[in-house]
Amino acid sequence: MPMSSLSSSSFNQSVIDEFRANGGKVGGPFEGGDLLLLTTVGARSGREHTVPLGYVRAEGLLLIVASAAGAAEDPQWYRNLLARPVVGVELGTEVFDAVAVPAEGSRRDRLFAAVVRAAPGYGDYQRHTERLLPVVVLEQPGDTTPREVASLADKLLEVHDWLRGQLRHVRAETEAHFADHGTGAEAPPPLGLQIRQHCLAFCQGLTIHHTGEDQGVFPALAHSHPHLRDTLDRLAEEHRTVARLKDGLVALLAELGSAEPERFRAELARLSAELEAHLDHEERELLPALADIPFPPVR
Template sequence: MALPLHFNSAIIEEFRTNAGKLGGPFEGWVLLLLTTTGARSGKEHTTPLGFVEDGDRLLVTGSAGGSDRHPDWYRNLLVNPTVTVELGTDTWRATAVAATGAERDELFAKVVAAAPGYADYQKATDRIIPVVALYRIPEDTYTPPNRLDALADELIRIHDWLRTELAALSEGLRSRTAPGLTVELRRHCLTFCSAMAVHHGGEDAGLFPYLARTFPEKAGAFDRLRAEHATVARVLDELQALLARLDEAEPGALRAEFDRLRVELENHFAYEEEQVIPLLRAGS
Protein backbone atom coordinates (compact mmCIF):
# COMPACT_ATOMS: atom_id res chain seq x y z
CA MET A 1 0.00 0.00 0.00
CA ALA A 2 1.06 3.61 -0.40
CA LEU A 3 1.40 5.48 2.87
CA PRO A 4 -0.64 8.63 3.57
CA LEU A 5 0.98 11.63 1.92
CA HIS A 6 1.85 13.41 5.18
CA PHE A 7 3.95 10.40 6.23
CA ASN A 8 5.85 10.09 2.97
CA SER A 9 8.61 12.67 3.48
CA ALA A 10 9.50 11.43 6.97
CA ILE A 11 9.43 7.78 5.89
CA ILE A 12 11.59 8.46 2.83
CA GLU A 13 14.15 10.36 4.91
CA GLU A 14 14.28 7.64 7.58
CA PHE A 15 14.47 4.90 4.93
CA ARG A 16 17.45 6.50 3.21
CA THR A 17 19.19 7.41 6.48
CA ASN A 18 18.88 3.94 7.99
CA ALA A 19 19.46 1.71 4.94
CA GLY A 20 15.78 0.89 4.56
CA LYS A 21 15.08 0.16 8.22
CA LEU A 22 12.17 1.96 9.87
CA GLY A 23 11.39 2.68 13.50
CA GLY A 24 8.55 4.11 15.54
CA PRO A 25 5.06 3.13 14.35
CA PHE A 26 6.57 1.58 11.21
CA GLU A 27 9.14 -0.61 12.97
CA GLY A 28 9.30 -4.02 11.37
CA TRP A 29 7.72 -2.87 8.12
CA VAL A 30 9.61 -3.85 4.96
CA LEU A 31 9.03 -1.25 2.27
CA LEU A 32 10.56 -0.13 -0.98
CA LEU A 33 10.77 3.35 -2.44
CA LEU A 34 9.37 3.70 -5.94
CA THR A 35 10.37 6.76 -7.96
CA THR A 36 8.21 7.50 -10.98
CA THR A 37 8.24 10.30 -13.55
CA GLY A 38 5.20 12.56 -13.45
CA ALA A 39 2.80 11.85 -16.30
CA ARG A 40 2.20 15.58 -16.80
CA SER A 41 5.00 17.38 -14.97
CA GLY A 42 7.92 15.15 -16.01
CA LYS A 43 9.26 15.56 -12.45
CA GLU A 44 10.35 12.65 -10.28
CA HIS A 45 8.09 11.52 -7.43
CA THR A 46 9.05 9.00 -4.73
CA THR A 47 6.52 6.88 -2.85
CA PRO A 48 7.03 4.30 -0.06
CA LEU A 49 5.20 1.07 -0.93
CA GLY A 50 4.70 -2.39 0.44
CA PHE A 51 5.65 -5.19 -1.94
CA VAL A 52 5.54 -8.94 -2.46
CA GLU A 53 8.41 -10.91 -3.97
CA ASP A 54 7.45 -13.13 -6.90
CA GLY A 55 10.46 -14.87 -8.37
CA ASP A 56 12.76 -12.32 -10.02
CA ARG A 57 10.17 -9.56 -9.87
CA LEU A 58 8.46 -7.49 -7.18
CA LEU A 59 4.71 -6.92 -7.04
CA VAL A 60 3.22 -3.63 -5.81
CA THR A 61 -0.45 -2.71 -5.68
CA GLY A 62 -2.25 0.57 -6.22
CA SER A 63 -4.47 0.07 -3.19
CA ALA A 64 -4.46 3.72 -2.03
CA GLY A 65 -5.95 2.51 1.25
CA GLY A 66 -9.09 1.32 -0.53
CA SER A 67 -9.96 4.73 -1.99
CA ASP A 68 -11.91 5.11 -5.23
CA ARG A 69 -9.02 6.83 -7.04
CA HIS A 70 -5.88 5.29 -8.47
CA PRO A 71 -2.71 6.60 -6.78
CA ASP A 72 -0.60 9.12 -8.67
CA TRP A 73 2.40 6.81 -8.87
CA TYR A 74 0.30 4.26 -10.78
CA ARG A 75 -0.91 6.82 -13.32
CA ASN A 76 2.68 8.02 -13.74
CA LEU A 77 4.08 4.61 -14.64
CA LEU A 78 1.36 3.97 -17.19
CA VAL A 79 2.88 6.87 -19.14
CA ASN A 80 6.54 6.38 -18.11
CA PRO A 81 7.13 2.69 -17.29
CA THR A 82 10.85 3.05 -16.46
CA VAL A 83 11.07 3.58 -12.69
CA THR A 84 13.66 3.56 -9.90
CA VAL A 85 13.41 1.11 -7.01
CA GLU A 86 15.19 1.46 -3.66
CA LEU A 87 15.21 -1.57 -1.39
CA GLY A 88 17.46 -1.51 1.65
CA THR A 89 20.80 -0.19 0.40
CA ASP A 90 20.19 -1.33 -3.18
CA THR A 91 18.93 1.00 -5.91
CA TRP A 92 18.11 -0.04 -9.46
CA ARG A 93 16.06 0.87 -12.51
CA ALA A 94 13.07 -1.28 -13.36
CA THR A 95 10.36 -1.71 -15.94
CA ALA A 96 6.89 -1.42 -14.37
CA VAL A 97 4.22 -3.58 -16.03
CA ALA A 98 0.59 -3.27 -14.98
CA ALA A 99 -1.17 -6.64 -15.15
CA THR A 100 -4.63 -6.89 -16.69
CA GLY A 101 -7.53 -9.31 -16.78
CA ALA A 102 -6.96 -12.83 -15.49
CA GLU A 103 -3.26 -12.14 -14.95
CA ARG A 104 -4.10 -9.25 -12.64
CA ASP A 105 -6.45 -11.50 -10.67
CA GLU A 106 -3.79 -14.19 -10.38
CA LEU A 107 -1.16 -11.73 -9.16
CA PHE A 108 -3.60 -10.05 -6.76
CA ALA A 109 -4.30 -13.47 -5.23
CA LYS A 110 -0.57 -13.88 -4.66
CA VAL A 111 -0.41 -10.49 -2.99
CA VAL A 112 -3.39 -11.28 -0.74
CA ALA A 113 -1.88 -14.64 0.21
CA ALA A 114 1.22 -12.82 1.44
CA ALA A 115 -0.56 -9.76 2.87
CA PRO A 116 -4.28 -10.45 3.55
CA GLY A 117 -5.02 -6.79 4.32
CA TYR A 118 -5.10 -6.01 0.61
CA ALA A 119 -8.34 -8.00 0.31
CA ASP A 120 -9.96 -5.52 2.70
CA TYR A 121 -8.83 -2.61 0.53
CA GLN A 122 -10.44 -4.22 -2.52
CA LYS A 123 -13.70 -4.75 -0.61
CA ALA A 124 -13.73 -1.04 0.27
CA THR A 125 -13.90 0.15 -3.34
CA ASP A 126 -15.54 -0.69 -6.66
CA ARG A 127 -12.26 0.26 -8.34
CA ILE A 128 -10.20 -2.73 -9.46
CA ILE A 129 -6.99 -2.32 -7.49
CA PRO A 130 -4.10 -2.59 -9.95
CA VAL A 131 -1.14 -4.90 -9.53
CA VAL A 132 2.19 -3.85 -11.02
CA ALA A 133 5.18 -6.12 -11.61
CA LEU A 134 8.63 -4.51 -11.30
CA TYR A 135 11.37 -6.09 -13.44
CA ARG A 136 14.96 -5.09 -12.79
CA ILE A 137 16.80 -3.60 -15.78
CA PRO A 138 20.50 -4.54 -16.07
CA GLU A 139 22.39 -1.45 -14.94
CA ASP A 140 25.07 -1.65 -17.61
CA THR A 141 22.42 -1.28 -20.31
CA TYR A 142 22.45 2.45 -19.51
CA THR A 143 26.15 3.03 -18.72
CA PRO A 144 28.09 4.56 -21.63
CA PRO A 145 31.84 3.95 -21.64
CA ASN A 146 34.23 6.90 -21.92
CA ARG A 147 36.47 5.59 -24.73
CA LEU A 148 35.48 5.21 -28.36
CA ASP A 149 36.80 1.66 -28.70
CA ALA A 150 34.85 0.68 -25.61
CA LEU A 151 31.83 2.48 -27.05
CA ALA A 152 32.09 0.32 -30.17
CA ASP A 153 31.95 -2.78 -27.97
CA GLU A 154 29.09 -1.25 -25.99
CA LEU A 155 27.10 -0.50 -29.14
CA ILE A 156 27.37 -4.10 -30.29
CA ARG A 157 26.45 -5.39 -26.83
CA ILE A 158 23.37 -3.14 -26.62
CA HIS A 159 22.26 -4.19 -30.09
CA ASP A 160 22.71 -7.86 -29.15
CA TRP A 161 20.64 -7.33 -25.99
CA LEU A 162 17.93 -5.57 -28.00
CA ARG A 163 17.95 -8.44 -30.48
CA THR A 164 17.46 -10.85 -27.57
CA GLU A 165 14.42 -8.87 -26.42
CA LEU A 166 13.05 -8.90 -29.97
CA ALA A 167 13.53 -12.66 -30.13
CA ALA A 168 11.69 -13.05 -26.81
CA LEU A 169 8.81 -10.99 -28.16
CA SER A 170 8.74 -13.07 -31.33
CA GLU A 171 8.71 -16.34 -29.39
CA GLY A 172 5.99 -14.99 -27.12
CA LEU A 173 3.76 -14.17 -30.04
CA ARG A 174 4.19 -17.71 -31.34
CA SER A 175 3.14 -19.31 -28.04
CA ARG A 176 0.97 -16.58 -26.53
CA THR A 177 -1.59 -18.94 -25.04
CA ALA A 178 0.84 -19.99 -22.28
CA PRO A 179 -0.23 -18.93 -18.74
CA GLY A 180 1.09 -15.55 -17.69
CA LEU A 181 2.44 -14.80 -21.15
CA THR A 182 0.67 -11.50 -21.77
CA VAL A 183 2.36 -9.77 -18.84
CA GLU A 184 5.72 -11.16 -19.99
CA LEU A 185 5.12 -9.84 -23.51
CA ARG A 186 4.28 -6.42 -22.12
CA ARG A 187 7.38 -6.55 -19.93
CA HIS A 188 9.63 -7.33 -22.89
CA CYS A 189 7.91 -4.68 -25.01
CA LEU A 190 8.16 -1.91 -22.42
CA THR A 191 11.75 -2.80 -21.53
CA PHE A 192 12.72 -2.90 -25.19
CA CYS A 193 10.96 0.34 -26.09
CA SER A 194 12.41 2.20 -23.08
CA ALA A 195 15.91 0.96 -23.87
CA MET A 196 15.60 1.96 -27.52
CA ALA A 197 14.48 5.48 -26.56
CA VAL A 198 17.46 5.91 -24.21
CA HIS A 199 19.88 4.38 -26.73
CA HIS A 200 18.78 6.54 -29.66
CA GLY A 201 18.44 9.66 -27.53
CA GLY A 202 22.09 9.35 -26.49
CA GLU A 203 23.22 8.79 -30.07
CA ASP A 204 21.26 11.75 -31.47
CA ALA A 205 22.35 14.12 -28.68
CA GLY A 206 26.00 13.20 -28.38
CA LEU A 207 27.56 10.42 -30.41
CA PHE A 208 26.30 11.25 -33.90
CA PRO A 209 27.08 15.01 -33.75
CA TYR A 210 30.61 14.21 -32.52
CA LEU A 211 31.25 11.63 -35.25
CA ALA A 212 29.73 13.89 -37.94
CA ARG A 213 32.20 16.65 -36.97
CA THR A 214 35.12 14.21 -36.87
CA PHE A 215 34.23 12.47 -40.13
CA PRO A 216 32.45 15.10 -42.30
CA GLU A 217 32.66 12.82 -45.33
CA LYS A 218 30.13 10.57 -43.54
CA ALA A 219 27.45 13.26 -43.26
CA GLY A 220 25.11 11.32 -45.54
CA ALA A 221 25.33 8.21 -43.34
CA PHE A 222 24.37 10.18 -40.24
CA ASP A 223 21.49 11.85 -42.06
CA ARG A 224 20.22 8.38 -42.92
CA LEU A 225 20.71 7.11 -39.36
CA ARG A 226 18.79 10.04 -37.89
CA ALA A 227 15.99 9.41 -40.38
CA GLU A 228 16.00 5.75 -39.43
CA HIS A 229 15.68 6.74 -35.77
CA ALA A 230 12.44 8.52 -36.63
CA THR A 231 11.30 5.38 -38.46
CA VAL A 232 12.24 3.22 -35.49
CA ALA A 233 10.19 5.48 -33.20
CA ARG A 234 7.18 4.87 -35.46
CA VAL A 235 7.90 1.13 -35.51
CA LEU A 236 8.00 1.06 -31.70
CA ASP A 237 4.64 2.83 -31.54
CA GLU A 238 3.25 0.22 -33.92
CA LEU A 239 4.81 -2.56 -31.85
CA GLN A 240 3.13 -1.36 -28.67
CA ALA A 241 -0.18 -0.98 -30.49
CA LEU A 242 0.27 -4.49 -31.86
CA LEU A 243 0.72 -6.00 -28.42
CA ALA A 244 -2.25 -4.04 -27.08
CA ARG A 245 -4.40 -6.08 -29.48
CA LEU A 246 -3.20 -9.47 -28.25
CA ASP A 247 -6.61 -10.59 -27.02
CA GLU A 248 -8.55 -9.65 -30.13
CA ALA A 249 -6.22 -10.02 -33.12
CA GLU A 250 -5.88 -13.13 -35.26
CA PRO A 251 -2.58 -14.88 -34.32
CA GLY A 252 -1.29 -15.29 -37.87
CA ALA A 253 -1.85 -11.63 -38.69
CA LEU A 254 -0.12 -10.59 -35.48
CA ARG A 255 2.95 -12.65 -36.26
CA ALA A 256 3.16 -11.36 -39.84
CA GLU A 257 2.92 -7.73 -38.72
CA PHE A 258 5.48 -8.25 -35.96
CA ASP A 259 7.91 -9.93 -38.36
CA ARG A 260 7.65 -6.92 -40.68
CA LEU A 261 8.49 -4.58 -37.79
CA ARG A 262 11.33 -6.83 -36.69
CA VAL A 263 12.91 -6.75 -40.17
CA GLU A 264 12.92 -2.93 -40.11
CA LEU A 265 14.65 -2.90 -36.74
CA GLU A 266 17.20 -5.54 -37.73
CA ASN A 267 18.05 -3.62 -40.91
CA HIS A 268 18.61 -0.48 -38.85
CA PHE A 269 20.92 -2.28 -36.42
CA ALA A 270 22.93 -3.76 -39.29
CA TYR A 271 23.36 -0.43 -41.10
CA GLU A 272 24.31 1.40 -37.90
CA GLU A 273 26.94 -1.21 -37.05
CA GLU A 274 28.30 -1.12 -40.62
CA GLN A 275 28.67 2.67 -40.59
CA VAL A 276 29.45 3.56 -36.98
CA ILE A 277 31.65 0.75 -35.63
CA PRO A 278 34.57 1.39 -38.06
CA LEU A 279 34.50 5.11 -37.19
CA LEU A 280 34.64 4.38 -33.46
CA ARG A 281 37.55 1.99 -33.97
CA ALA A 282 39.35 4.56 -36.15
CA GLY A 283 38.81 7.38 -33.65
CA SER A 284 40.21 5.52 -30.67
Protein backbone atom coordinates in the same frame (compact mmCIF):
# COMPACT_ATOMS: atom_id res chain seq x y z
CA MET B 1 0.16 -3.65 7.93
CA PRO B 2 1.33 -3.29 4.30
CA MET B 3 3.00 -0.12 3.12
CA SER B 4 1.09 1.32 0.20
CA SER B 5 1.75 4.64 -1.54
CA LEU B 6 1.90 7.27 1.17
CA SER B 7 -0.53 10.15 0.87
CA SER B 8 1.47 13.12 2.14
CA SER B 9 4.16 14.33 -0.25
CA SER B 10 6.17 15.88 2.59
CA PHE B 11 5.99 12.66 4.59
CA ASN B 12 6.90 10.72 1.44
CA GLN B 13 9.97 12.88 0.98
CA SER B 14 11.10 12.39 4.57
CA VAL B 15 10.82 8.60 4.12
CA ILE B 16 12.70 8.80 0.79
CA ASP B 17 15.48 10.88 2.36
CA GLU B 18 15.80 8.49 5.31
CA PHE B 19 15.79 5.46 2.99
CA ARG B 20 18.60 6.86 0.85
CA ALA B 21 20.64 8.04 3.81
CA ASN B 22 20.50 4.65 5.56
CA GLY B 23 20.90 2.09 2.79
CA GLY B 24 17.19 1.34 2.52
CA LYS B 25 16.42 1.25 6.24
CA VAL B 26 13.74 3.49 7.77
CA GLY B 27 12.31 3.88 11.25
CA GLY B 28 8.99 4.95 12.65
CA PRO B 29 5.88 3.00 11.59
CA PHE B 30 7.80 1.29 8.77
CA GLU B 31 10.75 0.03 10.79
CA GLY B 32 11.60 -3.54 9.81
CA GLY B 33 9.19 -3.53 6.87
CA ASP B 34 9.98 -4.41 3.26
CA LEU B 35 10.20 -1.05 1.53
CA LEU B 36 11.44 0.08 -1.87
CA LEU B 37 11.46 3.35 -3.79
CA LEU B 38 9.70 3.39 -7.15
CA THR B 39 10.41 6.12 -9.69
CA THR B 40 7.94 6.54 -12.54
CA VAL B 41 7.68 9.16 -15.28
CA GLY B 42 4.48 11.19 -15.28
CA ALA B 43 2.04 10.01 -17.95
CA ARG B 44 1.23 13.62 -18.85
CA SER B 45 3.90 15.75 -17.18
CA GLY B 46 6.93 13.72 -18.30
CA ARG B 47 8.53 14.44 -14.90
CA GLU B 48 10.03 11.80 -12.63
CA HIS B 49 8.08 10.97 -9.50
CA THR B 50 9.38 8.81 -6.63
CA VAL B 51 7.24 7.07 -4.00
CA PRO B 52 8.06 4.65 -1.15
CA LEU B 53 6.12 1.39 -1.46
CA GLY B 54 5.89 -1.89 0.34
CA TYR B 55 6.88 -4.95 -1.63
CA VAL B 56 6.49 -8.72 -1.41
CA ARG B 57 8.58 -11.48 -2.98
CA ALA B 58 6.59 -14.49 -4.21
CA GLU B 59 7.28 -17.17 -6.86
CA GLY B 60 10.70 -15.61 -7.34
CA LEU B 61 9.09 -12.30 -8.35
CA LEU B 62 9.32 -8.79 -6.95
CA LEU B 63 5.74 -7.56 -6.45
CA ILE B 64 4.08 -4.27 -5.54
CA VAL B 65 0.34 -3.64 -5.16
CA ALA B 66 -1.48 -0.50 -6.34
CA SER B 67 -3.65 -0.47 -3.22
CA ALA B 68 -3.75 3.26 -2.41
CA ALA B 69 -4.89 2.05 1.04
CA GLY B 70 -8.14 0.78 -0.48
CA ALA B 71 -9.07 4.04 -2.25
CA ALA B 72 -11.60 3.98 -5.07
CA GLU B 73 -9.07 5.01 -7.74
CA ASP B 74 -5.70 3.67 -8.78
CA PRO B 75 -2.72 5.66 -7.45
CA GLN B 76 -0.96 8.02 -9.83
CA TRP B 77 2.22 5.94 -9.89
CA TYR B 78 0.22 3.03 -11.31
CA ARG B 79 -1.28 5.20 -14.06
CA ASN B 80 2.23 6.44 -14.84
CA LEU B 81 3.67 2.95 -15.32
CA LEU B 82 0.83 1.96 -17.63
CA ALA B 83 1.97 4.78 -19.92
CA ARG B 84 5.73 4.32 -19.41
CA PRO B 85 6.55 0.82 -18.14
CA VAL B 86 10.30 1.32 -17.60
CA VAL B 87 10.63 2.35 -13.96
CA GLY B 88 13.45 2.99 -11.52
CA VAL B 89 13.71 0.82 -8.39
CA GLU B 90 15.78 1.38 -5.24
CA LEU B 91 15.91 -1.69 -3.02
CA GLY B 92 18.28 -1.40 -0.07
CA THR B 93 21.49 -0.11 -1.65
CA GLU B 94 20.65 -1.61 -5.04
CA VAL B 95 19.45 0.70 -7.83
CA PHE B 96 18.13 -0.70 -11.12
CA ASP B 97 15.62 -0.23 -13.91
CA ALA B 98 12.72 -2.64 -14.27
CA VAL B 99 9.77 -3.21 -16.57
CA ALA B 100 6.50 -2.93 -14.64
CA VAL B 101 3.98 -5.56 -15.78
CA PRO B 102 0.59 -5.87 -14.06
CA ALA B 103 -0.50 -9.48 -13.62
CA GLU B 104 -3.80 -10.55 -15.18
CA GLY B 105 -6.52 -13.09 -14.64
CA SER B 106 -5.79 -16.17 -12.56
CA ARG B 107 -2.11 -15.19 -12.29
CA ARG B 108 -3.09 -11.92 -10.64
CA ASP B 109 -5.37 -13.76 -8.21
CA ARG B 110 -2.66 -16.29 -7.32
CA LEU B 111 -0.04 -13.59 -6.76
CA PHE B 112 -2.43 -11.44 -4.74
CA ALA B 113 -3.16 -14.42 -2.48
CA ALA B 114 0.60 -14.79 -1.95
CA VAL B 115 0.85 -11.08 -1.13
CA VAL B 116 -1.94 -11.34 1.45
CA ARG B 117 -0.26 -14.32 3.09
CA ALA B 118 2.88 -12.23 3.52
CA ALA B 119 1.11 -8.95 4.38
CA PRO B 120 -2.54 -9.52 5.42
CA GLY B 121 -3.36 -5.82 5.44
CA TYR B 122 -3.64 -5.86 1.66
CA GLY B 123 -6.64 -8.14 2.06
CA ASP B 124 -8.26 -5.45 4.24
CA TYR B 125 -7.58 -2.87 1.54
CA GLN B 126 -9.24 -5.08 -1.08
CA ARG B 127 -12.33 -5.53 1.09
CA HIS B 128 -12.66 -1.76 1.42
CA THR B 129 -12.92 -1.07 -2.33
CA GLU B 130 -14.77 -2.41 -5.35
CA ARG B 131 -11.61 -1.79 -7.41
CA LEU B 132 -9.57 -4.93 -8.12
CA LEU B 133 -6.19 -4.04 -6.65
CA PRO B 134 -3.51 -4.37 -9.36
CA VAL B 135 -0.53 -6.60 -8.60
CA VAL B 136 2.54 -5.39 -10.50
CA VAL B 137 5.57 -7.53 -11.29
CA LEU B 138 8.82 -5.56 -11.41
CA GLU B 139 10.79 -7.48 -14.02
CA GLN B 140 14.54 -7.13 -13.85
CA PRO B 141 16.75 -7.87 -16.86
CA GLY B 142 17.35 -11.59 -16.77
CA ASP B 143 17.46 -12.98 -20.30
CA THR B 144 20.85 -11.59 -21.27
CA THR B 145 24.30 -12.13 -19.79
CA PRO B 146 25.42 -8.93 -18.01
CA ARG B 147 28.16 -7.13 -19.87
CA GLU B 148 31.24 -5.59 -18.37
CA VAL B 149 30.90 -1.97 -19.43
CA ALA B 150 34.24 -0.20 -19.84
CA SER B 151 33.69 1.75 -23.06
CA LEU B 152 30.90 3.52 -24.91
CA ALA B 153 30.86 0.54 -27.29
CA ASP B 154 30.07 -1.75 -24.35
CA LYS B 155 27.29 0.61 -23.25
CA LEU B 156 25.79 0.65 -26.74
CA LEU B 157 25.75 -3.16 -26.81
CA GLU B 158 24.19 -3.28 -23.33
CA VAL B 159 21.35 -1.00 -24.43
CA HIS B 160 20.87 -2.91 -27.69
CA ASP B 161 20.80 -6.23 -25.81
CA TRP B 162 18.02 -4.88 -23.61
CA LEU B 163 16.03 -3.62 -26.62
CA ARG B 164 16.37 -6.97 -28.39
CA GLY B 165 15.21 -8.69 -25.19
CA GLN B 166 12.01 -6.63 -25.11
CA LEU B 167 11.30 -7.51 -28.75
CA ARG B 168 11.79 -11.18 -27.90
CA HIS B 169 9.28 -10.82 -25.07
CA VAL B 170 6.73 -9.27 -27.42
CA ARG B 171 7.13 -12.01 -30.03
CA ALA B 172 7.09 -14.87 -27.50
CA GLU B 173 4.06 -13.54 -25.66
CA THR B 174 2.22 -12.91 -28.92
CA GLU B 175 2.82 -16.54 -29.91
CA ALA B 176 1.54 -17.65 -26.49
CA HIS B 177 -1.53 -15.44 -26.93
CA PHE B 178 -2.45 -16.96 -30.29
CA ALA B 179 -1.63 -20.48 -29.10
CA ASP B 180 -3.94 -20.10 -26.10
CA HIS B 181 -6.75 -18.71 -28.23
CA GLY B 182 -6.33 -21.50 -30.75
CA THR B 183 -6.80 -24.37 -28.30
CA GLY B 184 -10.48 -23.78 -27.70
CA ALA B 185 -9.88 -23.43 -23.97
CA GLU B 186 -12.67 -21.61 -22.17
CA ALA B 187 -10.41 -19.17 -20.34
CA PRO B 188 -6.95 -18.84 -21.89
CA PRO B 189 -4.42 -16.95 -19.76
CA PRO B 190 -4.79 -13.23 -20.60
CA LEU B 191 -1.56 -11.71 -21.92
CA GLY B 192 -2.78 -8.38 -23.29
CA LEU B 193 -1.21 -6.18 -20.61
CA GLN B 194 1.98 -8.22 -20.57
CA ILE B 195 2.47 -7.84 -24.33
CA ARG B 196 1.47 -4.16 -24.21
CA GLN B 197 3.91 -3.34 -21.39
CA HIS B 198 6.87 -4.99 -23.12
CA CYS B 199 5.99 -3.27 -26.39
CA LEU B 200 5.77 0.11 -24.66
CA ALA B 201 8.98 -0.61 -22.74
CA PHE B 202 10.79 -1.27 -26.03
CA CYS B 203 9.38 1.94 -27.52
CA GLN B 204 10.20 3.96 -24.39
CA GLY B 205 13.75 2.60 -24.27
CA LEU B 206 14.33 3.13 -27.99
CA THR B 207 13.10 6.73 -27.79
CA ILE B 208 15.38 7.52 -24.83
CA HIS B 209 18.32 5.80 -26.56
CA HIS B 210 17.89 7.66 -29.85
CA THR B 211 17.27 11.00 -28.16
CA GLY B 212 20.53 10.55 -26.24
CA GLU B 213 22.38 9.71 -29.44
CA ASP B 214 20.90 12.57 -31.47
CA GLN B 215 21.41 15.22 -28.80
CA GLY B 216 24.60 14.04 -27.11
CA VAL B 217 26.57 11.11 -28.50
CA PHE B 218 26.38 11.93 -32.22
CA PRO B 219 27.39 15.65 -31.95
CA ALA B 220 30.31 14.76 -29.64
CA LEU B 221 31.40 11.92 -31.91
CA ALA B 222 31.19 14.11 -35.02
CA HIS B 223 33.48 16.61 -33.29
CA SER B 224 36.07 14.03 -32.22
CA HIS B 225 35.79 11.83 -35.36
CA PRO B 226 35.06 14.16 -38.32
CA HIS B 227 35.36 11.26 -40.77
CA LEU B 228 32.19 9.79 -39.22
CA ARG B 229 30.07 12.90 -39.80
CA ASP B 230 28.31 11.54 -42.91
CA THR B 231 27.65 8.20 -41.21
CA LEU B 232 26.22 9.94 -38.17
CA ASP B 233 23.96 12.10 -40.33
CA ARG B 234 22.64 8.97 -42.07
CA LEU B 235 22.02 7.26 -38.73
CA ALA B 236 20.17 10.32 -37.42
CA GLU B 237 17.96 10.22 -40.51
CA GLU B 238 17.46 6.50 -39.97
CA HIS B 239 16.22 7.29 -36.46
CA ARG B 240 13.26 9.11 -37.99
CA THR B 241 12.45 6.04 -40.08
CA VAL B 242 12.77 3.83 -37.01
CA ALA B 243 10.38 6.14 -35.12
CA ARG B 244 7.75 5.41 -37.77
CA LEU B 245 8.42 1.66 -37.46
CA LYS B 246 8.02 1.99 -33.68
CA ASP B 247 4.66 3.71 -34.14
CA GLY B 248 3.68 0.92 -36.51
CA LEU B 249 4.52 -1.66 -33.85
CA VAL B 250 2.30 0.08 -31.30
CA ALA B 251 -0.55 0.33 -33.82
CA LEU B 252 -0.20 -3.33 -34.75
CA LEU B 253 -0.34 -4.52 -31.15
CA ALA B 254 -3.47 -2.42 -30.56
CA GLU B 255 -5.20 -4.82 -32.98
CA LEU B 256 -4.06 -7.95 -31.15
CA GLY B 257 -7.50 -8.89 -29.84
CA SER B 258 -9.14 -8.96 -33.27
CA ALA B 259 -6.21 -9.73 -35.57
CA GLU B 260 -6.02 -12.67 -37.96
CA PRO B 261 -3.09 -14.64 -36.49
CA GLU B 262 -1.07 -15.35 -39.64
CA ARG B 263 -1.29 -11.79 -40.96
CA PHE B 264 -0.44 -10.44 -37.51
CA ARG B 265 2.55 -12.79 -37.14
CA ALA B 266 3.87 -11.80 -40.57
CA GLU B 267 3.58 -8.07 -39.85
CA LEU B 268 5.15 -8.42 -36.39
CA ALA B 269 8.03 -10.41 -37.90
CA ARG B 270 8.57 -7.74 -40.57
CA LEU B 271 8.59 -4.84 -38.09
CA SER B 272 10.85 -6.74 -35.67
CA ALA B 273 13.31 -7.62 -38.43
CA GLU B 274 13.54 -3.99 -39.57
CA LEU B 275 14.02 -2.71 -36.03
CA GLU B 276 16.73 -5.30 -35.31
CA ALA B 277 18.39 -4.53 -38.65
CA HIS B 278 18.75 -0.92 -37.50
CA LEU B 279 20.43 -2.04 -34.27
CA ASP B 280 22.80 -4.29 -36.25
CA HIS B 281 23.63 -1.47 -38.68
CA GLU B 282 24.32 1.02 -35.90
CA GLU B 283 26.70 -1.44 -34.25
CA ARG B 284 28.62 -2.05 -37.48
CA GLU B 285 29.04 1.68 -38.05
CA LEU B 286 29.81 2.89 -34.53
CA LEU B 287 31.42 0.17 -32.41
CA PRO B 288 34.99 0.65 -33.71
CA ALA B 289 34.96 4.36 -32.83
CA LEU B 290 33.10 3.94 -29.53
CA ALA B 291 35.51 1.22 -28.33
CA ASP B 292 38.15 3.91 -27.63
CA ILE B 293 35.84 6.08 -25.51
CA PRO B 294 35.74 5.17 -21.78
CA PHE B 295 32.40 4.70 -20.05
CA PRO B 296 31.55 6.18 -17.65
CA PRO B 297 33.28 9.25 -19.06
CA VAL B 298 36.59 10.20 -17.50
CA ARG B 299 36.47 13.75 -16.17
